[in-house]
Amino acid sequence: MIWCGLDIATEFSEALSSRLDTVSEAPIGSKPDIFFLCSQSTHALCLSFIDDCVGGIPESHILAIPDGEDAKNLTICETIYTWLQSNQAQRSSLLINIGGGALCDVGGFCASTYLRGIEFWNIPTTLLAMVDASVGGKTGINLGHYKNYIGTFTQATHIFITPHWLKTLPPAEILSGWAEVIKHGILSGGKAWSQVQQPIPNTNDHQAWLNILEWNIKIKSRIVKADFEEKGERKLLNLGHSIGHALESLSLDQGKPIPHGYAVAWGLVIETSLAIGSSPTKEETESLAESLKAIVKGLYTPISFTQNDVPALMNFIRADKKNNQNNLLFSLAFAPGNCHFNIAVSPEDVIQTLNRYVGQTD
Numbered sequence: 001m002i003w004c005g006l007d008i009a010t011e012f013s014e015a016l017s018s019r020l021d022t023v024s025e026a027p028i029g030s031k032p033d034i035f036f037l038c039s040q041s042t043h044a045l046c047l048s049f050i051d052d053c054v055g056g057i058p059e060s061h062i063l064a065i066p067d068g069e070d071a072k073n074l075t076i077c078e079t080i081y082t083w084l085q086s087n088q089a090q091r092s093s094l095l096i097n098i099g100g101g102a103l104c105d106v107g108g109f110c111a112s113t114y115l116r117g118i119e120f121w122n123i124p125t126t127l128l129a130m131v132d133a134s135v136g137g138k139t140g141i142n143l144g145h146y147k148n149y150i151g152t153f154t155q156a157t158h159i160f161i162t163p164h165w166l167k168t169l170p171p172a173e174i175l176s177g178w179a180e181v182i183k184h185g186i187l188s189g190g191k192a193w194s195q196v197q198q199p200i201p202n203t204n205d206h207q208a209w210l211n212i213l214e215w216n217i218k219i220k221s222r223i224v225k226a227d228f229e230e231k232g233e234r235k236l237l238n239l240g241h242s243i244g245h246a247l248e249s250l251s252l253d254q255g256k257p258i259p260h261g262y263a264v265a266w267g268l269v270i271e272t273s274l275a276i277g278s279s280p281t282k283e284e285t286e287s288l289a290e291s292l293k294a295i296v297k298g299l300y301t302p303i304s305f306t307q308n309d310v311p312a313l314m315n316f317i318r319a320d321k322k323n324n325q326n327n328l329l330f331s332l333a334f335a336p337g338n339c340h341f342n343i344a345v346s347p348e349d350v351i352q353t354l355n356r357y358v359g360q361t362d
């Protein structure tokens with residue numbers, strides 16, 4: 001169940017009460033089989049609101065893990081498994097993830113593997129997690145600097161999405177999530193594509209955000225429903241991500257990490273430029289590449305890579321999960337609303353396109 005609205009307090013506490021034995025008078029947060037996972041930021045910024053909704057959560061049932069990518073590894077998974085085990089979490093237990101995409105990814109992964117799987121709910125608190133990471137059932141952690149290399153396909157049974165949390169989100173994180181909104185605009189075309197060319201609304205404008213969240217969730221959910229395990233159409237959601245993930249991994253390797261969405265935004269630009277070579281409607285693709293470059297240049301700080309970085313970027317691109325043994329396979333946009341997956345592209349063309357962008361994102 002995906003709920004998107006403004007009054008999360010009522011919706012969340014009602015859902016929790018109806019899952020629990022409501023006969024007992026104990027506050028719902030203190031029921032022994034509910035566990036709350038948050039990051040250091042969401043512990044400070046969001047947990048007291050949830051705590052009020054449920055009438056008090058015992059300390060032992062709250063775990064705060066590091067923020068962001070620092071949480072997406074096996075060491076943190078062991079911390080989460082051990083916390084669940086030492087508090088007698090059972091198959092019937094529920095894990096509630098409160099945080100950004102990284103938190104939802106690692107929390108979902110641990111829930112889907114602890115005791116071979118327990119139920120989990122997501123409360124996404126970043127824009128990126130609201131429009132993308134919390135929805136669709138992909139859970140995962142990184143393997144070294146290879147992004148999301150270990151994971152499962154497991155749906156959260158409830159997802160509560162509200163623009164309420166956006167007000168504390170730093171502008172850079174709004175921009176990071178906006179890259180996935182741009183991606184959905186390209187996938188959908190029409191009104192959605194027009195909307196992503198408009199200025200980003202102020203975080204106080206809850207109604208504008210509600211509208212944006214709703215159409216984004218609709219697009220993502222429709223594609224996921226058609227192809228849950230990414231055998232076909234779901235690969236479209238990887239638009240911008242083959243090169244985006246490579247840029248993100250390179251930046252992690254070089255010790256200067258960039259937000260996921262910034263990498264995706266530049267990935268969308270570079271991949272659309274790559275798409276021109278295989279497009280049957282070259283003029284439309286060139287026009288999309290131009291518009292996209294203008295949008296991304298106007299919003300995002302540049303990501304610099306040099307010619308010397310291209311071999312490392314190619315190694316990350318070759319390791320992309322979408323490839324098969326012989327081919328580099330991309331999801332590419334030929335025009336807004338005209339996107340395709342499993343497009344084979346030669347390594348030479350990718351190298352040539354990357355070389356064209358050396359210094360160009362500056």
Ligand SMILES: NC(=O)c1ccc[n+]([C@@H]2O[C@H](COP(=O)([O-])OP(=O)(O)OC[C@H]3O[C@@H](n4cnc5c(N)ncnc54)[C@H](O)[C@@H]3O)[C@@H](O)[C@H]2O)c1
Pocket residue numbers: 039040041042045046067068069072099100101102103105125126127128129132133134135136137138139140147148165166168169170173176177260261
């Ligand atoms: N599973 C999927 O389908 C999927 C899809 C897209 C991205 N992802 C993953 O999502 C991750 C990126 O997610 P993200 O962009 O949300 O980053 P993030 O999870 O790293 O969060 C960004 C920062 O914002 C903080 N934060 C969270 N909520 C806040 C709030 N309301 N106010 C202030 N600060 C807050 C976080 O603690 C963190 O420091 C990546 O690991 C990416 O691989 C997964």
